[in-house]
Amino acid sequence: KRSCTDVGCALLFFAFLYGLWATYLGARREGNIEKLTRGFDWKGDICGVDPGVEDKPMLFWCTAAAPSARLTLLDGVCVPRCPRDAQSASWCPGTPMPFQHRSPEADGTQQVMIGMVRNLTLRADYPTVPALSYCFPTQDMVMLRRILRDTHLTTLTQQVYLACRGAMESWRFLVAVAAASAGIGYAFLFVLWLCFAHLIYGLVFVAHVLFGFCCYTAVRAGLNEHDNILAGYFEAETAQAAAWATAVACAACWFVFSAL
Structure with a gap:
């Protein structure tokens, strides 16, 4: 007859599951789980989620304004779909320029407004492929390396993308390795039987x-x-x-x- 052999451990296990569920509900209520899987554009909007970009779920990195300019995640723009060629263009933010504006008040005080100004310019797109809500270059490997190195992509996203890309490029080798492994395994079983x-x-x-x-x-x-x-x-x-x-x-x- 089957029965529980450790009631105390079972209670701790169910308490642990309850804690996980409560944490998940709290995270759903207080935060936005989409931040873990989607990109942010240069304004900080979550692509495909925040108002104004609900119909633009993909994050596309514009070409740098200058060859020496550094790409960051905030330089991306939300797009409806990833560009497939260089025939289209996107409005891309320029270099941030800080500003400061002072305005005198009636009571003799001054109000100071400090912020950033970014000019938008049309820049030509480049061929990309969608992956994990991001648009990755398919031909410009220098651009791809800069995106993986200079942007704030999570390490997990980089590893998943690189693993998938490597698997697609080396599928023949992977198939050969799988076939060889199966053959060696059956050969070993045959030797054991013989x-x-x-x-x-x-x-x-x-x-x-x-x-x-x-x-x-x-x-x-x-x-x-x-x-x-x-x-x-x-x-x-x-x-x-x-x-x-x-x-x-x-x-x-x-x-x-x-x-x-």
Whole structure:
């Protein structure tokens, strides 16, 4: 008759599950889980979620304004679909320029407004492929490396994309490896079926040889200080005692193995 053998552990397990569920509900209520799977455009809007970009679920990185300019995740723009060629263009933000505006108040104080200004310019698109709500270049490998290196993509997203891309590019090699693995596995099973007894006898013989060699080496080290590798680390008496102890332990293991 089956029954619970550890009630205390079961209670702790269910309490743990309840804590996970409560944490999940709190995260759904207080936060936005879409932030984990979608990109942010240069204004901080979540592509495909926030007002104004609900119909633009993909994040596309514009080409840099200058060759030396650094790409960041905030330089991306939300687009309805990833560009497939260079025939289209997107409105892309320029370099941030800080500004400060002072306005005097009637009571003699001043109000200071500080912010950033970014000019939008049309820049040509480039061929991309959609993956994980992002648009990754398909031809410009320099651009792809800059995106993976310079943007704030999570490490998991980078690893998943690189793994998928590597699998697509090396699918023939992966298929060959899978076929070879299956063939080697079946060949091993065939060898076991054909000569299992001989294989066991061979392994037993090798084990006896190893035990004998171990005992011989330990006894020789105990009799001859020059053959004792422990003599360089311990005193002569300690090294000799360790060698004899090793010989006795090896002989005992050999005896037990032979008896079994």
